[in-house]
Amino acid sequence: MSDSGRRKPTLVADKRAGAPRARPSSAKAGTGKPAAKTAKPAARSAAPGSRQQPPRKPPRNGGGGGGRGGGRRPRNPIVRLFRWIVGLIWRIVWRLTAVSVALVLLASAYVAVTLPPVDELFDGRARGSVTMQDTAGQVFAWRGDQFGGVVDAQSVSPNLRHAIVATEDRRFYKHFGVSPRGVAGAIRINLSEGRGPLDGHGGSTITQQTAKLICLGVPYDPKQWKNETAYEDDCRQTTLWRKVKEAVYAIGMEMRYSKDEILTVYMNRAYLGEGTRGFEAASQRYFGKSAANVTPAEAAMLAGLLKAPTRYAPTNNLARSQDRASVIVGLMQEQGYLDAAQAKNAIANPAGLSAAAEAQSGGYFADWVMSSGPDFLTKKSTQDVIFKTTLDQRIQKAAETAMKYIFEEKVKDTSKAQAAIVVMSPDGAVRAMVGGRDTRVKGVFNRATQALRQTGSAFKPFVYGTALDLGWHYNDVVQDEPLTVNVAGSGPWRPENYDHKFRGPVTLEEALMKSLNIPAVRLAMSAGLDNVRKVASDFGIESDLAQGPALALGASESTLVEMVGGYAGILNGGSSVEPYGIESVTLQGDSQPLMGTDGGIGERVISEAAARELIYMMRQVVAQGTGTRAGLPDHEIAGKTGTTSSTRDAWFIGFSADYVAGVWMGYDDNTPLTGVTGAGLPAEIFHEVMVRVEDGIEPKPLPMLRPDPNAGRTVAASSDGASQGQGQGQGAQPQRLDTIIQKALKDIFGLN
Template sequence: MVNRPRGSGRLVAEKRTSQSRTTSDRKKAAPKKTKPKSARKARNAPKRGLISGMFFGFLGLIWRVLWGFGWRIGMVVSLLIGAGVLYIYTTLPPVSELVDGRARGSVTLMDRNGAVFAWRGDQFGGMITADTVSPYLRDAIVATEDKRFYYHIGVDPIGIASAVKINLSEGRGPLSGHGGSTITQQTAKLLCLGVPFDPNGGMTEAEYENDCRQTTLWRKIKEAVFALAMEAKYSKDEILTIYMNRAFLGAGARGFEAASQRYFGKSASAVTPAESAMLAGLLKAPTRYAPTNNLERSQQRAGIIVGLMEDQGYLTTSQASTARTNPAQLSEAAEAKAGGYFADWVMSDGPEFFTRETTEDVIIKTTLDQRIQKAAEDAMKQIFEEKVSEGSKAQAAIVVMSADGAVRAMVGGRKTQVSGVFNRATSAKRQTGSAFKPFVYATALELGHHWNSTVVDEPYTIDIPGSGPWSPENYTRKHYGRVTLEYALANSLNIPAVKVSEAVGRENVRRIASDFGIDSDLAEGPALALGASESTLIEVTGAYAGILNGGSSVEPYGLTELRLLEDNEPVMGTEGGIGERVIREEAARELIYMMSKVVSEGTGGRAKLPDGREAAGKTGTTSAARDAWFVGFTADYVAGVWMGYDDNTPLKGVTGGGLPAEIWRETMTRVHDGMPAKPLPMLRPAPAPAPQNRELPAPSNRQTSENPVDTVLRDVLNSIFGAGN
């Protein structure tokens, strides 16, 4: 038995495993690994992974910084927008308070038969809603302005991006041209972001509206915030209601109800697809596409809208085809554009607070007769087309009125279908020439002389203090000896007119003319008798109306009744009419007889009316033929015609007995078409022998306003006259 030392381990063999190998054995036993070429190359190349890592790390840092700032800034912006939306939300009033945003009222003018013929101011027409308006019109607006209206939240990013792209492609700025605004944003603009117009705010209405239409980036941002608030406050139909009532649609129409009434004479609830398309087409450019400015252009624009409605499913193919084949047409009143000058005159002559500066909606009934108005316009057009050389700048004006001063027609210039332009019938003060002579003879007749009293037509000179001698001449440069007053007036002799004026007293002539309605300053010297004073056509025509009505003064008028839209009782009535008596009826009848001879036998022969209808009047031609007049009347109407140049250029070959008389005849022929002929209210003397050659004494039984100097002068001149009964 073998003894082992204590503590020695058990005698066993080593377990041969791979773990028990020595390091050197493992190195020897391990197979030799060969690295790929790419790895070998990478070990020898620059350490690019470090550079790219640093680059992407830097980008990541920037992103983290931007993201950190971005979400914080975004949160701040969102909070600000939310606060803005919330604030605006609390300030928005009920829809009913937003539909009528006009700063002033409107005036609707009706003719003598109650038909509307003109509009002034901003027309509203009454509130319409998305429910009460024609569905065709509602669909046309959405199809044209905002086809995603019912799906966005007030701002349409798709629409904005599309608009910016189009603007840039067309060479404009991103915000110039197409705006990409939704109907809600456009409504915000119409509301001027909730800032109402303040007349005392130091800004005119035009400046206020221009400010509301700004297209700056900051303005667009504010509109977007306002639109979001509106979307939160109102329903889509309520927003559309505000839009439809506030949109400007040309010709003074505010809102689609006013526009429908203005252009088609019907409510917006009853418009057809074609009419709806035309109305919706106005939104792009109201003045340019207004059918009253250019109907064909408006119809072409409407055709585009019809196509949009068809593409978006609002119209069937059949309905669209019908709308294209039968485009919308203007109402008769809108197409006629009648009485523009007349309407302007009524507006300027009426009370300012109910016309030019009204804050109410006013209805004015007038004396205008649209049939007579058309007659006057057509007559002027015909004469200028047939008798006036092409390119001539000559102008003309016409006034037609009844014997009481009720104006039935007014043409203030060659362009008839206009408004807001210079009115030569009421504003042009021109010398009257021989058209003034009836007032000279009216004075003589009132003082007791007669149609067959005589005066000597001969060379005549008056010494005017401070000016020296003055010798009037007849138009023909001839003298006719002893003539009756009737003959002198019929042939428009100047020397007899001056003699009569001097004999009866210039102050009396001035008083008679002024009392008849010639309100302009009348000449002081003897040339008064020859119409050296200036007057307007409406004044002279009104004065002639006083002769026709038997010798009473007349105040020309056009307004017969004025009331507020919501009231049935008129606020005021007729302004004008027959006034005080100026001359005796017997004197007026004699004067009408004398003036009838102007037409039947004298200088006004070209004014003679067909079918034997009696007419009376007087021609007038001023110095150097700068003005030519014919004013006259029948038993039914008085009409005055003036012709001349605005810059006082002399007319060539035109006298009052020429083109003005022809315009008068053409006008009155049309005016009296279909009317029975009535006799003039004039003296009808029995045929008499030649005038008796007796002097024309001053009447001893009449009071005059002559001063002693005039009395002496008249006594001297009486020796020149002969007289008759």
């Protein structure tokens, strides 16, 4: 069938792009007519009824035909293989990603439905806290995990809320619990600083940090972890798997809780140094105010603790903490929480510490209370308790000021010598304690309670107290002349006086006043060394007491608090005293105390008459003997100096009618003191303490014997241990001691 004479329909391709033009190869010149029917063969070859396809352009460079959509398949098989591998990886990755996201969402949903009510997550401490109050009821120290109470994201100071978000997670209110951008940035920073991808910056959101704070919902189990520290270390792991679990838990929290609820948990669980858990406890600890009332500068300082609580704690280094706070203020301004004027004011007026915070948690006194109190209320407490203590802040400041004054004015700057001070009432209530030259400390060696040092002549009042209780009197006579004692296992021992001189017959009053050694040894041996040891022990000297006659010269070791307690027993009339620092213990929120005073006056050790006579003799030590530097012009002061062999320890312990105070001085490594005796710097420190302590207090007379100055003298122990006669003083030496004790001393010690 011929198609001549029939017009061909226009092809679609022709309509769209125009019909291809034939190249004019044999057109007649000037006619413009094409050569004879060049497209006819193609028309003939087309099947009846089919559309004519436009001619294809030949491939460039002789290449083969293109692929789908007019593309071309590369001839290079390596390129084709690479493209196939990339495509395969992509298909695998996006499928795995989709599955992983689905699994994470399912796991997070499971976490969400298993999470407890938000108010059960606020306080996660495994142990309680101890809050200490002074005699005026003012808080001065905290120990244990201090909580302070719940703060809410809405009720807390906006300054604090803004500081936390600006510092820790500026996109907190926008993300879903995890910030991929933050994680990527943290990894980049860690790698650029030469650390592992998970070491250092974590890129964690506040939600993730909260998940870590609650240990992903795993409670503390003492059977599984050795202690709380091990438990918390486990919670802070930064392995890849731990990060994955943390992210799942964080997303679950976002599903269950609102942003403000998550922030509330975070603000109540974060550790902020000095044993504080949560921002309320930290605000009370450092500033003495509620977290609802903090200023921008204070809020910035609190938020700055989140990075490194111990390092940036203002009680450790206030300047460093203030510098860190300035950085936080800059972030708050940058993110629009503070305007330029507010930021400038916060930087110009940085946060400072409260008076209680400046006292460094009560220092040595608070440490002593925690170590001496019952374990179930201190170290092992699971509840919050309040200790009403015996500390008097006025007296504590007096002791610290006196210490500082003497060391600044009387001691070389290069000296490493140390000192300790204890002040207590006659009933044993400790009013002040300084355990070393550095008074702004916590948890360090306390020389007032932990240092066992030889007491030297400060021990002699217990020797004289024993003798007085057995019948001797202040005006009895004892011989100060050469003495040799054969000590079993040691051989001959010859005590000497400090000045290497002998004075012949002296009264007990004079012997104690001048701190003569030989009369003290004679008296101790006459009264019985066992009796001396018992009196000293009953007065509270609990350390091992020397067995030989050197006991009388303070060869035994004791702590300062024990010695001051012993002198308090003398002042109160001869009854034993147990030093104490706790008046009562109450659970927080309760009104009835759990327990009362843990010390005080005990049983009688020596008679009241003997105590009164001993106080009189010790008064003469300060009035005209070795302790004159300790005296006060308008208060009666009694006491005793003490210096050990080689001057390794120097003491002065004394009292007024109101307070007993003791001072020790020496080196921690037992290096001998240079030019220091108990009559020197220790007596001066005592003086400076008591001047401040007694300031404004009406002078009271000491409870002592006030003898007739015309009284005679009675001869006591002589060189050969026999009675030399009897005068007309107050009482004579009992005959039983002349005959029985003196004979026994001759037989046992070979007294010459």
